[in-house]
Amino acid sequence: MLRSLLLVAAGGALGAVARFGVSTALPRLDFPWHTLLVNLAGAFLLGYLFLDHGMEHEPRLFLAVGFLGAFTTLSTYGVETVALLREGRTALAAANAAANGLGGPLLAWLGWRLS
Numbered sequence: 001m002l003r004s005l006l007l008v009a010a011g012g013a014l015g016a017v018a019r020f021g022v023s024t025a026l027p028r029l030d031f032p033w034h035t036l037l038v039n040l041a042g043a044f045l046l047g048y049l050f051l052d053h054g055m056e057h058e059p060r061l062f063l064a065v066g067f068l069g070a071f072t073t074l075s076t077y078g079v080e081t082v083a084l085l086r087e088g089r090t091a092l093a094a095a096n097a098a099a100n101g102l103g104g105p106l107l108a109w110l111g112w113r114l115s
Helices: 004-026 033-050 057-071 074-086 090-114
Strands: none
Touching: 004 033, 004 057, 004 090, 033 057, 033 074, 033 090
């Protein structure tokens, strides 16, 4: 258990640093390109590495849970939605996309308004 926690923590630290690097390297524009870039890159990497290429438990903890989890959470959402589609669960995939795509911004707005 301790080894698993350390793998997640190490991957998470590197993922957070990578996200910070991307966020600070790109100029601030009217559209949050830096966030879009990390979210799309994370979704691509998680889909590429884990949907058809099973990994051993420890590399998965380091890369998927740790690094990509800290780099972006959208990658997990994207892969989970595709997994539902692959299982033929189209309605659940659509519900997941709608709930995350609309719920996230709505709750961010609500948190902002309540602050």
